[in-house]
Amino acid sequence: MEFFQLQNQDGEARAGRIYTEHGVIETPIFMPVGTRASVKTLWQEDLERMNAQIILGNTYHLYLKPGHELVEKMGGLHKFMSWPRPILTDSGGYQVFSLSDINKLTEEGVTFQSHIDGSKHLITPEKSMEVQRSLGSDIVMAFDECPKLPATKDTLKKSMELTHRWAGRCKTVELKSHQKLFGIIQGGLHEDLREESMKGLIDLGFDGYALGGLSVGEKNEEMVEFCRSFVPKMPKQKPRYLMGVGKPMDILNGIRSGLDMFDCVLPTRNARNGQFLTAQGPLNIKKARFLTDELPPDPECSCQVCSRYSRSYIRHLFNVGEYLAGSLISYHNVHFYLRMVEQAREAILRGKFDDYYRSFYNKYSSNFWE
Amino acid sequence: MEFFQLQNQDGEARAGRIYTEHGVIETPIFMPVGTRASVKTLWQEDLERMNAQIILGNTYHLYLKPGHELVEKMGGLHKFMSWPRPILTDSGGYQVFSLSDINKLTEEGVTFQSHIDGSKHLITPEKSMEVQRSLGSDIVMAFDECPKLPATKDTLKKSMELTHRWAGRCKTVELKSHQKLFGIIQGGLHEDLREESMKGLIDLGFDGYALGGLSVGEKNEEMVEFCRSFVPKMPKQKPRYLMGVGKPMDILNGIRSGLDMFDCVLPTRNARNGQFLTAQGPLNIKKARFLTDELPPDPECSCQVCSRYSRSYIRHLFNVGEYLAGSLISYHNVHFYLRMVEQAREAILRGKFDDYYRSFYNKYSSNFWE
Numbered sequence: 109m110e111f112f113q114l115q116n117q118d119g120e121a122r123a124g125r126i127y128t129e130h131g132v133i134e135t136p137i138f139m140p141v142g143t144r145a146s147v148k149t150l151w152q153e154d155l156e157r158m159n160a161q162i163i164l165g166n167t168y169h170l171y172l173k174p175g176h177e178l179v180e181k182m183g184g185l186h187k188f189m190s191w192p193r194p195i196l197t198d199s200g201g202y203q204v205f206s207l208s209d210i211n212k213l214t215e216e217g218v219t220f221q222s223h224i225d226g227s228k229h230l231i232t233p234e235k236s237m238e239v240q241r242s243l244g245s246d247i248v249m250a251f252d253e254c255p256k257l258p259a260t261k262d263t264l265k266k267s268m269e270l271t272h273r274w275a276g277r278c279k280t281v282e283l284k285s286h287q288k289l290f291g292i293i294q295g296g297l298h299e300d301l302r303e304e305s306m307k308g309l310i311d312l313g314f315d316g317y318a319l320g321g322l323s324v325g326e327k328n329e330e331m332v333e334f335c336r337s338f339v340p341k342m343p344k345q346k347p348r349y350l351m352g353v354g355k356p357m358d359i360l361n362g363i364r365s366g367l368d369m370f371d372c373v374l375p376t377r378n379a380r381n382g383q384f385l386t387a388q389g390p391l392n393i394k395k396a397r398f399l400t401d402e403l404p405p406d407p408e409c410s411c412q413v414c415s416r417y418s419r420s421y422i423r424h425l426f427n428v429g430e431y432l433a434g435s436l437i438s439y440h441n442v443h444f445y446l447r448m449v450e451q452a453r454e455a456i457l458r459g460k461f462d463d464y465y466r467s468f469y470n471k472y473s474s475n476f477w478e
Numbered sequence: 479m480e481f482f483q484l485q486n487q488d489g490e491a492r493a494g495r496i497y498t499e500h501g502v503i504e505t506p507i508f509m510p511v512g513t514r515a516s517v518k519t520l521w522q523e524d525l526e527r528m529n530a531q532i533i534l535g536n537t538y539h540l541y542l543k544p545g546h547e548l549v550e551k552m553g554g555l556h557k558f559m560s561w562p563r564p565i566l567t568d569s570g571g572y573q574v575f576s577l578s579d580i581n582k583l584t585e586e587g588v589t590f591q592s593h594i595d596g597s598k599h600l601i602t603p604e605k606s607m608e609v610q611r612s613l614g615s616d617i618v619m620a621f622d623e624c625p626k627l628p629a630t631k632d633t634l635k636k637s638m639e640l641t642h643r644w645a646g647r648c649k650t651v652e653l654k655s656h657q658k659l660f661g662i663i664q665g666g667l668h669e670d671l672r673e674e675s676m677k678g679l680i681d682l683g684f685d686g687y688a689l690g691g692l693s694v695g696e697k698n699e700e701m702v703e704f705c706r707s708f709v710p711k712m713p714k715q716k717p718r719y720l721m722g723v724g725k726p727m728d729i730l731n732g733i734r735s736g737l738d739m740f741d742c743v744l745p746t747r748n749a750r751n752g753q754f755l756t757a758q759g760p761l762n763i764k765k766a767r768f769l770t771d772e773l774p775p776d777p778e779c780s781c782q783v784c785s786r787y788s789r790s791y792i793r794h795l796f797n798v799g800e801y802l803a804g805s806l807i808s809y810h811n812v813h814f815y816l817r818m819v820e821q822a823r824e825a826i827l828r829g830k831f832d833d834y835y836r837s838f839y840n841k842y843s844s845n846f847w848e
Contacts, residue, residue, distance in 0.1 A: 149801040174794040424544040431519040
């Protein structure tokens with residue numbers, strides 16, 4: 109069985125299947141983020157009920173707490189958190205640069221201070237592989253450097269070359285037999301750098317290819333434009349993954365460009381700010397207009413939250429700081445993302461993706477709540 | 479149909495049924511506390527799944543936020559929070575004395591400053607009835623004064639007499655047709671005062687009788703002793719409710735004395751401190767000994783948490799401050815209380831309550847985890 113099977117292409121949009129030891133993933137797919145072995149506020153039962161097919165774990169966080177040795181001792185991340193379905197772990201690279209208190213980059217790797225207790229650590233490409241091997245994820249990401257945009261082309265080129273050398277070192281580490289390794293294409297918005305990066309990675313040979321370093325400071329249109337132009341040149345027989353992006357329309361634009369996999373903390377993070385994502389755009393439950401509103405958060409949604417609870421009730425919970433508010437909003441938002449990509453997939457299989465895209469866009473962009 | 483039906487008595491322990499417009503409550507019963515229209519961290523679905531038959535709402539909190547007028551406008555508390563089963567509301571008396579920043583007691587009622595925004599309010603017996611009428615709970619509690627123990631007998635007597643006059647005023651307010659009103663017996667640990675209080679309330683006539691002002695500073699043995707002696711003198715044909723108490727053994731001791739209804743924030747509050755209540759006593763999930771422990775929190779429990787998640791995993795979640803830790807522990811703890819009273823009820827119906835009491839006590843007091 110091939111790791112990835114392309115089922116249909118509609119324009120550039122693709123529907124496919126990824127086969128892992130922990131189950132099949134139907135693409136395009138959204139991966140809820142379970143940073144510290146929990147998709148914030150949700151039970152694993154919730155994720156199963158809403159048909160999350162794969163979740164993401166953050167190597168940086170799990171390395172610091174509870175530590176990858178403990179997770180390995182407990183039988184790996186799947187068993188530790190009781191999640192029998194596929195898991196992807198990132199490399200820790202992005203978090204080392206964005207979260208750690210101090211970090212120092214050398215050819216060898218990155219030395220950093222933990223954001224939790226100030227302890228010092230060195231993460232190298234080899235170390236990232238070892239940690240992800242211990243975690244036992246189904247998809248392992250190569251360790252990359254991730255510069256913030258805007259950056260000079262020279263900076264981006266040097267970073268991309270370092271990422272390439274690191275990718276080579278990642279490949280030398282033996283993973284568990286069920287683990288697949290993805291390479292991360294860098295190079296900012298420069299297509300020539302991205303192509304050079306991709307070519308180098310393809311020569312090394314990976315099970316899938318990711319776009320890193322997007323949605324890190326550039327304009328949204330620039331990212332959309334870049335993906336529309338670049339993604340179709342990526343290998344057709346491998347999964348294509350857009351890392352850490354983004355808003356609902358970013359994901360639909362990504363699918364339209366030919367990308368297959370997405371992850372983002374937005375559905376759970378925005379829940380903590382009271383934001384529901386609905387078919388008619390984001391709805392901020394704090395607003396006074398919802399005080400006596402008996403309607404569900406998203407009248408077009410059939411999730412457990414929208415089937416039972418009113419805006420008025422959830423607004424109250426949010427305003428007094430009840431835990432339940434965060435769970436209800438997170439549940440709906442993750443459900444919203446999963447249904448969105450599921451419907452995109454169905455549309456691609458029927459050769460109707462453009463219709464779906466346009467209809468979603470028109471409704472979502474109506475700014476009904478603003 | 480009588481409001482309360484006694485099914486069996488075993489020693490002093492009683493099994494019965496309370497009939498309300500929102501369903502039947504099988505006693506003895508534990509009522510999870512949904513202070514601000516939410517049993518902390520749990521979904522209403524969770525409570526239904528674990529067969530919570532009635533929950534408690536706090537009048538003081540709901541009066542301040544979101545306000546009883548809003549709740550009434552939204553169709554009452556059942557509809558507002560989407561909880562179709564029975565609800566009991568307390569009178570707000572206890573919270574006015576224990577939570578508000580400043581309070582001043584007069585014959586008329588209590589003037590207090592909100593603990594939320596410092597706004598000034600006057601709660602009288604009539605006002606408490608109006609608020610509870612707006613909330614639409616099935617069981618309404620009379621407004622009482624609740625002095626802290628130790629207190630002089632003179633203080634307790636004056637307080638009890640005031641509570642009695644207030645009870646009379648509560649009776650003058652017309653409630654909704656489905657609402658039942660309970661009187662609250664005060665008098666500290668003095669049986670003569672308690673009897674005087676009870677006699678006065680019986681003369682006024684209530685649908686049920688509660689013991690207030692216990693577990694507020696006295697020794698645990700004193701409370702147990704008092705209940706053993708006093709409860710059997712309470713009216714047999716009405717539900718008997720021990721307010722705000724307590725630990726698992728307190729509840730079993732209460733049942734043994736002939737009490738029917740209990741509520742306590744302990745299962746959800748202790749969850750926030752990492753405490754699981756198990757058949758073998760309280761287990762503090764923070765302890766280092768659970769670092770690599772693959773067992774469920776309570777191996778004798780069949781709840782969703784104990785069927786799936788390990789101590790090691792929950793310890794990790796708790797240590798990094800993941801929301802999920804609080805939900806998992808709360809779920810188990812409320813389930814634990816509900817099963818405990820359910821099993822007590824079954825034992826009473828079979829005439830085997832003493833066996834159940836002794837077996838629970840022996841196991842629970844083994845201090846296995848200490």
